[in-house]
Amino acid sequence: MTMKLRTAILGTRGIPNYYGGFEHISEYVSAGLVKRGHSVSVYNSHNHPYTQDSWNGVDIIHCYDPEYLIGTAGQFIYDMNCLLDARKRKFDVVLIMGYTSSSVWGNIYPQGSAIITNMDGMEWKRSKYSKPVQRFLRYAEKLAVKHSQYYISDSMVIKSYLKDKYDVTSQYIPYGADVFSxxxxxxxxxxxxxxxxxxxxxxxxxxxxxxxxxxxxxxxxxxxxxxxxxxxxxxxxxxxxxxxxxxxxxxxxxxxxxxxxxxxxxxxxxxxxxxxxxxxxxxxxxxxxxxxxxxxxxxxxxxxxxxxxxxxxxxxxxxxxxxxxxxxxxxxxxxxxxxxxxxxxxxQFNWERVIDQYETFIVECYKNSNYERIIADQR
The missing domain is CATH 3.40.50.2000 (Glycogen Phosphorylase B;)
Structure with missing residues (x-):
């Protein structure tokens, strides 16, 4: 029997999805893990249209998000607020979707939780960003690698890139999709x-x-x-x-x-x-x-x-x-x-299989973290 874990998902504007890719996958993965008996909390911006405290069995934690007042800088404050809250709750696993505005807070990532980051695409390649922003995104990527314990790549290309550039092994888990009904x-x-x-x-x-x-x-x-x-x-x-x-x-x-x-x-x-x-x-x-x-x-x-x-x-x-x-x-x-x-x-890309892969990897990361902690305590 698989162990049942307390998992938090950070780094998105929240669920249900009104925004994009990471919200989309967080919606499916969180609800899928709950169906498999896990306790899952997803952090939502306080501005998110969905205001309830749970959704399909997933606990929703609303955090203050000043993006509507101060623009992009607000995303960094929102991510900091989510991380500070997650520190208090002592989750078994913290799954961070992307790194753009969260990895700068690597020093306050929750101690005692297994930290997994879904590494996103190579954001710094996007031509919509100015040169200084592209440089910052390269730096944010580096910080995400430094401060996370485990990594997910949604593309084999990104898996190879992370291995070549940082010598880290990441778990390939793709997005999912439904068949046209x-x-x-x-x-x-x-x-x-x-x-x-x-x-x-x-x-x-x-x-x-x-x-x-x-x-x-x-x-x-x-x-x-x-x-x-x-x-x-x-x-x-x-x-x-x-x-x-x-x-x-x-x-x-x-x-x-x-x-x-x-x-x-x-x-x-x-x-x-x-x-x-x-x-x-x-x-x-x-x-x-x-x-x-x-x-x-x-x-x-x-x-x-x-x-x-x-x-x-x-x-x-x-x-x-x-x-x-x-x-x-x-x-x-x-x-x-x-x-x-x-x-x-x-x-390959059906949601049940994707959720199974997330569950297997999350449990594996938690067991590894606990083992490493026990070894460290014995030293």
């Missing part, structure tokens, strides 16, 4: 979504997601199809992209859509789904597209290739995007690619 299939509006009548892209409006190259390639093509773009275009780069392609009536900016069945229907029914992400670990929206049975064209980089292997088309620039737009067919070969990716979700 029959109920979700029935929720789309046939007037809105004509089968395989459009190309699709879904991403945050940031340069490293290659949105400019994808849309420039489509813009120069002779395609008669539409190109739907999902994502909030309110930031500076988003406005630049909307303005740049304003004269192409085929390109439709749909804004951010948080209605999961609708997003998955759009993925499922697209002719070709473009995934331009080039930085970070295993991307949740890529796994979702695979689970939604989308045919995928992905930016040619090790992160995407380690997930998709030969079951996608790849591009590196606008010219290659144009070639795909004008030449990709939907025959048996392409249908096999779609089915192979679906099988990967069912076998």
């Amino acid at each position: 029959t109920e979700e299939r029935e929720q789309y509006d046939a007037k809105e979504v004509l089968k395989e009548d459009y190309f699709l892209l879904m991403a945050r409006m940031e340069p490293e997601n290659n949105i400019d190259a994808i849309l420039a390639g489509f813009n120069s093509s002779n395609s008669q199809k539409k190109f739907k773009v999902l994502g909030d275009t309110g930031n500076r780069f988003g406005k630049f992209i909307v303005n740049k392609f304003a004269n192409d009536e085929r390109i439709e900016f749909k804004g951010a859509i948080f209605d999961t069945p609708k997003v998955r229907s759009l993925q499922n029914n697209s002719y070709l789904y473009f995934h331009g992400h080039s930085v970070g670990g295993t991307n949740p929206s890529l796994l979702e597209a695979m689970g939604s049975e989308a045919l995928i064209a992905a930016h040619n980089n090790p992160f995407n290739k380690s997930v998709l292997n030969t079951d996608a088309f790849y591009f590196s620039n606008a010219e290659e995007v144009k070639h795909l737009v004008e030449n990709v067919q939907r025959h048996d070969f392409e249908k096999n690619m779609v089915m192979n990716n679906l099988h990967k979700i069912q076998s």
Whole structure:
């Protein structure tokens, strides 16, 4: 029988997920661990829309978060508040999601808890950050390695990077995704979504997601199809992209859509789904597209290739995007690619397996920490 542990999850804005990747996985892992008999607490920003003290059996601890008052600096204070609270509660395991605003507080990480950090993607590579911010993120990564006892990588590429750069061994545990369900299939509006009548892209409006190259390639093509773009275009780069392609009536900016069945229907029914992400670990929206049975064209980089292997088309620039737009067919070969990716979700990236891997690793880390503590006490 597996031992039952008291685990805290820090480093996110909280659950249920209203924000992004780490919130998404924290939601699944926390509820999954509770179902397996563990006691789990998740730290939520006091500004989080969910105000109850428990969610699906998970204890919610609300901590003061001044980000709304002072911007990014508030994230650091919020993480400090969470860590100070966690010190008092003496958890068996503290799981920290990411390191951007928490690793600077490494000296106050709870003593006596096994400290595990999910190391995130190589954040310092993101071009949206200025050079000083990129330097700080490299430093934060180094501190996370120094102050954590155990590490999780959500990508084999990051696992190799951590080994090469810091000589640390991390546990590879990917994100998960659900398979597109029959109920979700029935929720789309046939007037809105004509089968395989459009190309699709879904991403945050940031340069490293290659949105400019994808849309420039489509813009120069002779395609008669539409190109739907999902994502909030309110930031500076988003406005630049909307303005740049304003004269192409085929390109439709749909804004951010948080209605999961609708997003998955759009993925499922697209002719070709473009995934331009080039930085970070295993991307949740890529796994979702695979689970939604989308045919995928992905930016040619090790992160995407380690997930998709030969079951996608790849591009590196606008010219290659144009070639795909004008030449990709939907025959048996392409249908096999779609089915192979679906099988990967069912076998490698399904949530039950991901939660099992988290549970096994958390228990192992706790046992190791306790053993090391006993040895230290005997000296």
